Amino acid sequence: MKPLHTVRVYALRCPVRGWVFYAPPEAFPAEDSSPPEGLTQRLVRRAYRLREEAAHLLHTPPNRFWRGIRRIWLWLEQWTHPAEGLLRALAHASTVEIIHDGELDDDTVRAYWMSWLDTRLAVHQRGVWINIALLPLTLLLGLLPGPNIFIAWNAIRLYVHWQARRGGRRARDTAHTTVQRDPRLHLPSQGSPGTCQKRIAELGQQLHLPELSDFYARWPVCSAPSR
Secondary structure (H helix, E strand, O other): OOOOEEEEEEEEEEOOOEEEEEOOHHHOOOOOOOOOOOHHHHHHHHHHHHHHHHHHHHHOOOOHHHHHHHHHHHHHHOOOOOOHHHHHHHHHEEEEEEEEOOOOOHHHHHHHHHHHHHHHHHHHHHHHHHHHHHHHHHHHHOOOOOOOHHHHHHHHHHHHHHHHHHHHHHHHHOOEEEEEEOHHHOOOOOOOHHHHHHHHHHHHHHOOOOOHHHHHHHOOOOOOOOO
16 A cells, blocks of 8 residues: 655636646556455456556567557547546645635635535546446457457456545545645636637746646646536
8 A cells, every 4th residue: 555645736716617626647546566355356456467468569569460469549538538647647636735826715615625526536436337338248249259349348348447536535535634825826817719828838847847738738628617
């Protein structure tokens, strides 16, 4: 089991994407070394092994065929929520530091954070059961010649959903939440998507968060952003 630590989360309020919660990659610990127990957890452990095998081939594809598989895999990943890594990191959080622009009071920011956690927890709870239900089908597809990308993807999604659910529950129910203010996080209340993206890129440079711009671009657009 990895030691508990503080996870710093940047809360951004944008007229295009609503609330965006971002944690830098260094907040994400390595995977747990202790295997889980129980039926569902054994499936998750198997998913973890498949994930490791698939990751090796996808990050260093040995031939043209695997390079094609890698392109398909990256396309599938584009449809996943960008905050999954944050939720997984929260499983090892003793304290969650929410940093916001100071325009709203701390209690309101904390309430938005808890509401977002509840929403994502419901998504990942459904994801766990859906991926478990799909395991028999993906096992049958494994009879087809070639690498079983179907079961690999399904197993990895099961593992991610399980970890994200665990992290979200810890952040909501166990970890201590603190709120801090940083006026540099203030974004203009009006502006085009391009203007917001440019401001996010500038903010990433100021805060030494080079991944922030790409992360923000992947965050789902809200039809009616909360203010």
